[in-house]
Amino acid sequence: MNGTGSIDERPLLVAESVSKYYGARVGCRDVSLDIHEGEVVAVVGESGSGKSTLLSVLSTQLPPTAGCVTYRMRDGVARDLFTLGEAERRFLLRTDWGFVHQDARLGLRMGVSAGGNVGERLMAVGWRNYAAIRSEAEQWLGRVEIDNDRIDDKPTAFSGGMRQRLQIAKNMVTRPRLVFMDEPTGGLDVSVQARLLDLIRSFVSTYGLAAIIVTHDLAVARLLSHRTIVMRHGSVIETGLTDQVLDDPREPYTQLLVSSILQG
């Protein structure tokens, strides 16, 4: 993993004191973080820790109850995500950002062919030439190791691992700068996970992607991320370099998480 560029460069995304309440219930509380281009940050914790809520707020799918999230647009200007106009927000969702969901049905249209799923995202940003779209889709399917003779098959005919790889191809086709991943390897067989993790790892370094990966699996954090954020009961309890958090955990809860890993 090559990691990030100059440490002086301004962050891509900054969250300041973000809180999200569902009525009286805490989703996440007073979370601040930043992420730079090419940087992979893992958010770890058990279910109910607030990590998925945090991801939803950072990716503008949920408005925060308090706090502020800014993003440096391609023109270099940092903008408040929750005051963006609809066109700018659409640009982020369709072009500059990617989403890889644990449940592929949230990220794919299951009734549309693999090629159509990838091509759709290109059409959304103005591609019109059918042959060009198909050829670009073929290339990306190849990069995620989906054979070209499956291009006209629907995701319903794909295995779990293939669906995840198709989600990645669909996201990558517009060359996003930031990808949000919610338990991308959850529910997959171990051998299928390894293949997917390797693919994500190589894409992150080849294309200089920034990524925020929500996972309960510390091995995923270890393999993919530069920094790790540990959440519990909606709050961030520990952050640092991933190997530091995992090799020298400081907080009682992090020590418990690390000690619970099965040694492979």
Next chain:
Amino acid sequence: MLEKPQGMIRLEGVAKTFVMHLRGGARLPIVANVNFTVAAGTCVVLGGPSGIGKSSVLKMIYGNYRTDAGRILVSHRGEWRDVAAAPPRLVLEMRRETIGYVSQFLRTIPRVGALDIVTAAAHDGNVSEAEARGIASELLTRLNVPERLWSLPPATVSGGEQQRINIATGFAARRPVLLLDEPTASLDDANRAVVVELIAERKRRGVAILGIFHDAAVREQVADHIVDVTQFQPETAQHA
């Protein structure tokens, strides 16, 4: 301790204590008041019995253990930077450019072949892909890793070969500071001699090396100074 003008690593009053929350918050002092300097082109060996904190000192310098007190100065881009106080992104930058680390354990990456792993380590700012591949091939050859294994992921080869691939990876990256945690443990004589040669070559290039070597003969051959870590035992620590 006198500061040498060409110093590359300098520890000042460094201390480390583990707090084991799963054992009722037991405090486990490891080292205290660690002071020493490593100059460019020299190899300093950490001595003392096992369990005395030698690896912990290396890990604090690399930044994967946190430091509780003191400063860990490393010359980075011509300036002293304190690893103990550096934000994560600076530590990563220092690892990319300045600090190399070879441990006895390889963390394998699924599905990536040995040659590609070593090449990736050699391939940085000033080294082209082709040059990197050349450096990687040379190191794997010198460390007697058979060419038929180069395309295989290290997890699928024997432990001894994994270790040599790991050493090749550590030496492939040209960093001015190199931390070696028992790289020769369980190597045969021929490969141990290769590692001794690699260390001597790095010293001639001006690399500052800090290492732990269990093997007395290796220690003898590579060390310019030995720093006995026993002297940094915290007063409160239980002596074994």
